[in-house]
Amino acid sequence: MNDRLLRIQQALPQTQCTRCGYVDCNAYAQAVHEGSAAINQCPPGGTRGIERLAHIMGQAVVALNPEHGVEGPLTVAVIDESWCIGCTLCIKACPVDAIIGTNKHMHTVIEADCTGCELCIPACPVDCISLEPVAGSVTGWDAWSDERAQQSERRYQQRKVRLQQEELEHAARLEAKAQMKFADLEAHSQHTDPVVLDKKRAVIEAALARARAKQGKVK
Numbered sequence: 001m002n003d004r005l006l007r008i009q010q011a012l013p014q015t016q017c018t019r020c021g022y023v024d025c026n027a028y029a030q031a032v033h034e035g036s037a038a039i040n041q042c043p044p045g046g047t048r049g050i051e052r053l054a055h056i057m058g059q060a061v062v063a064l065n066p067e068h069g070v071e072g073p074l075t076v077a078v079i080d081e082s083w084c085i086g087c088t089l090c091i092k093a094c095p096v097d098a099i100i101g102t103n104k105h106m107h108t109v110i111e112a113d114c115t116g117c118e119l120c121i122p123a124c125p126v127d128c129i130s131l132e133p134v135a136g137s138v139t140g141w142d143a144w145s146d147e148r149a150q151q152s153e154r155r156y157q158q159r160k161v162r163l164q165q166e167e168l169e170h171a172a173r174l175e176a177k178a179q180m181k182f183a184d185l186e187a188h189s190q191h192t193d194p195v196v197l198d199k200k201r202a203v204i205e206a207a208l209a210r211a212r213a214k215q216g217k218v219k
Helices: 003-010 025-034 046-057 089-093 146-183 194-218
Strands: 075-079 129-133
Touching (some): 003 025
Antiparallel strands (some): 075 129
């Protein structure tokens, strides 16, 4: 990895909040490195974050762009468990797997792992999630730390690997089911017409080919 790109990534808090307009902190870092994004698009990093990026990029320090939000205190998500319906949508939205729980059972936020990204709030259909400050009045990097940013980056990458593995396993299960039906299509179909069965066989073959191609891309 390019040394400057690595330094830019390390200058970001790795909250993965997407408020910069990019899918994650690494994508924003890449855009800053290439010059296609400004250095003032990260509210969690705040003024000190802009100063860090300005130093790396050899640019003047500018104010945070209000289009991307405002600098604020370090917060963590808190779930009102009396209202939680166990829908799991917040779990799916959390970029660092900081929410635990199962379907139809209340969920809980792991405070030490939460980045305060806010992505779980709009995902909740019953509005039972709020943000609470946990570092007093300090904001941006004054409330954050390099160690916490590194931890968040690790958890984000671990989540990506987990989701990729789950996708592969799901695709494998679907392929096995399709292969079983394909091997004895007559027994798994209500149709007996050879022409209809041939059409079904062709459809399944095409679906299997797409599944294999997709698995190849994921790998």
